[in-house]
Amino acid sequence: MNTENVAKHLRALWRTDRIITDIRLRHLLIGLGLRAFAALIAAFGLLMLELSAYFSLVQIWSAIAAAGVLGAINFAIATVLFIVAGRPPSGRDIELANEIHGTSIEALQLEARALQAQLTGAVHHPLSTIVPVLVPLIAIIVKNMRKSAREPAADTAPGARS
Numbered sequence: 001m002n003t004e005n006v007a008k009h010l011r012a013l014w015r016t017d018r019i020i021t022d023i024r025l026r027h028l029l030i031g032l033g034l035r036a037f038a039a040l041i042a043a044f045g046l047l048m049l050e051l052s053a054y055f056s057l058v059q060i061w062s063a064i065a066a067a068g069v070l071g072a073i074n075f076a077i078a079t080v081l082f083i084v085a086g087r088p089p090s091g092r093d094i095e096l097a098n099e100i101h102g103t104s105i106e107a108l109q110l111e112a113r114a115l116q117a118q119l120t121g122a123v124h125h126p127l128s129t130i131v132p133v134l135v136p137l138i139a140i141i142v143k144n145m146r147k148s149a150r151e152p153a154a155d156t157a158p159g160a161r162s
Contacts, residue, residue, distance in 0.1 A: 006111050013104035019097045031085040038081035045074030 052067030 006108065009104050009107040009111065012100060013108065016097050016101040016104060020094065020101065023093050023097065034081050034085035038078040038085065041074050041081065042078040045071045045078060047071075048074060 048067050048071035052064050052071060
């Protein structure tokens with residue numbers, strides 16, 4: 001298991017989650033704005049239909065037809081806006097972000113399997129995991145012991161100053 005790879009995959013996963021969330025939030029806000037606008041137009045359509053009912057009581061046919069047609073057109077516009085607002089987010093951006101997200105998840109799972117294999121190997125063969133760490137450590141200790149053995153000998157040599 002390589003911690004750099006794990007960190008890299010976690011960063012990629014975090015970034016793609018942010019991108020996916022940003023795309024979905026942007027789509028949600030645009031859809032919400034369009035739905036609010038559609039609701040406003042529907043309210044105007046309802047007002048026009050009410051106005052047409054009023055005119056139907058006051059006059060016969062000329063103002064009624066105009067207000068009814070305007071109300072129907074407003075409802076048609078509101079319906080089109082609701083349909084446009086209900087569309088799924090743009091395919092290309094979300095597909096790419098989902099693909100990168102999936103790749104990051106697969107890479108993290110691969111790293112987790114490698115860690116699991118190392119841990120089970122360490123449990124079954126503890127010396128095989130300790131030896132790669134001990135060899136450089138022993139070399140450093142021996143090197144330091146030689147160095148410390150030379151220093152007192154240099155201090156006791158004639159003409160050496162403290």
